[in-house]
Amino acid sequence: MNKNKTPKSRIKAALRQLSLRSRERAAAVKRDRNICQACGKKGSKAKGREIKTCVHHKNGIKWDKIMKFIYKELLVDSSKQEVLCVECHKKEHEHKEG
Numbered sequence: 098m099n100k101n102k103t104p105k106s107r108i109k110a111a112l113r114q115l116s117l118r119s120r121e122r123a124a125a126v127k128r129d130r131n132i133c134q135a136c137g138k139k140g141s142k143a144k145g146r147e148i149k150t151c152v153h154h155k156n157g158i159k160w161d162k163i164m165k166f167i168y169k170e171l172l173v174d175s176s177k178q179e180v181l182c183v184e185c186h187k188k189e190h191e192h193k194e195g
Contacts (some may be wrong), residue, residue: 103172105164112163122152 116122131140131150140150181189 101175102168105160108164108167108172109160116152125152126150 132138133140133150138148138150141148
Protein backbone atom coordinates (compact mmCIF):
# COMPACT_ATOMS: atom_id res chain seq x y z
CA MET A 98 0.00 0.00 0.00
CA ASN A 99 1.22 3.49 -0.84
CA LYS A 100 1.98 5.22 2.47
CA ASN A 101 1.05 8.57 0.86
CA LYS A 102 -2.47 7.34 0.10
CA THR A 103 -5.23 7.91 2.65
CA PRO A 104 -6.36 4.47 3.87
CA LYS A 105 -9.86 3.29 3.00
CA SER A 106 -10.56 2.69 6.69
CA ARG A 107 -9.97 6.37 7.47
CA ILE A 108 -12.27 7.48 4.63
CA LYS A 109 -14.97 5.04 5.71
CA ALA A 110 -14.77 6.26 9.32
CA ALA A 111 -15.10 9.90 8.21
CA LEU A 112 -18.08 9.09 5.99
CA ARG A 113 -19.76 7.13 8.79
CA GLN A 114 -19.37 10.15 11.08
CA LEU A 115 -20.90 12.35 8.39
CA SER A 116 -23.80 9.93 8.04
CA LEU A 117 -24.38 9.78 11.82
CA ARG A 118 -24.72 13.57 11.92
CA SER A 119 -26.71 13.94 8.70
CA ARG A 120 -30.12 15.54 8.34
CA GLU A 121 -31.22 12.55 6.28
CA ARG A 122 -30.48 10.14 9.15
CA ALA A 123 -32.20 12.43 11.67
CA ALA A 124 -35.27 12.59 9.41
CA ALA A 125 -35.44 8.77 9.25
CA VAL A 126 -35.19 8.49 13.06
CA LYS A 127 -37.89 11.14 13.47
CA ARG A 128 -40.16 9.58 10.83
CA ASP A 129 -39.94 6.14 12.47
CA ARG A 130 -40.11 7.64 15.98
CA ASN A 131 -36.89 5.76 16.84
CA ILE A 132 -38.85 2.48 16.71
CA CYS A 133 -37.37 -0.66 15.13
CA GLN A 134 -39.35 -1.26 11.95
CA ALA A 135 -38.78 -5.03 12.19
CA CYS A 136 -39.75 -5.82 15.81
CA GLY A 137 -41.38 -2.64 17.13
CA LYS A 138 -38.93 -1.97 20.00
CA LYS A 139 -38.44 1.70 20.80
CA GLY A 140 -34.92 2.99 21.24
CA SER A 141 -34.23 3.95 24.85
CA LYS A 142 -31.37 5.37 26.91
CA ALA A 143 -33.12 4.70 30.24
CA LYS A 144 -30.71 3.08 32.69
CA GLY A 145 -31.29 -0.67 32.83
CA ARG A 146 -33.63 -0.52 29.83
CA GLU A 147 -31.23 0.60 27.12
CA ILE A 148 -32.26 -0.34 23.59
CA LYS A 149 -29.99 0.85 20.82
CA THR A 150 -31.33 1.54 17.37
CA CYS A 151 -29.50 2.29 14.15
CA VAL A 152 -30.45 3.52 10.71
CA HIS A 153 -30.21 0.83 8.04
CA HIS A 154 -29.61 1.64 4.36
CA LYS A 155 -32.28 -0.43 2.59
CA ASN A 156 -30.31 -0.48 -0.68
CA GLY A 157 -26.98 -1.09 1.04
CA ILE A 158 -23.88 1.05 0.76
CA LYS A 159 -21.68 0.49 -2.26
CA TRP A 160 -18.37 1.18 -0.52
CA ASP A 161 -16.22 0.10 -3.49
CA LYS A 162 -18.00 2.56 -5.79
CA ILE A 163 -17.74 5.36 -3.22
CA MET A 164 -14.02 4.72 -2.66
CA LYS A 165 -13.25 4.69 -6.38
CA PHE A 166 -15.02 8.03 -6.79
CA ILE A 167 -13.24 9.60 -3.80
CA TYR A 168 -9.79 8.48 -4.97
CA LYS A 169 -10.53 9.56 -8.56
CA GLU A 170 -12.07 12.97 -7.86
CA LEU A 171 -10.99 14.11 -4.39
CA LEU A 172 -7.90 12.31 -3.08
CA VAL A 173 -5.90 12.55 -6.29
CA ASP A 174 -2.15 12.07 -6.51
CA SER A 175 -0.15 15.03 -5.21
CA SER A 176 1.23 15.59 -8.73
CA LYS A 177 -2.30 16.65 -9.71
CA GLN A 178 -2.56 19.21 -6.90
CA GLU A 179 -1.02 22.59 -6.19
CA VAL A 180 -1.02 25.08 -3.34
CA LEU A 181 -2.84 28.36 -4.00
CA CYS A 182 -3.79 31.23 -1.74
CA VAL A 183 -7.52 31.44 -1.08
CA GLU A 184 -7.91 34.40 -3.45
CA CYS A 185 -6.18 32.64 -6.37
CA HIS A 186 -8.09 29.43 -5.67
CA LYS A 187 -11.37 31.33 -5.89
CA LYS A 188 -10.25 32.96 -9.18
CA GLU A 189 -9.28 29.54 -10.56
CA HIS A 190 -12.80 28.21 -9.97
CA GLU A 191 -14.47 31.36 -11.28
CA HIS A 192 -12.37 31.09 -14.46
CA LYS A 193 -13.39 27.43 -14.99
CA GLU A 194 -17.07 28.09 -14.26
CA GLY A 195 -17.32 31.23 -16.36
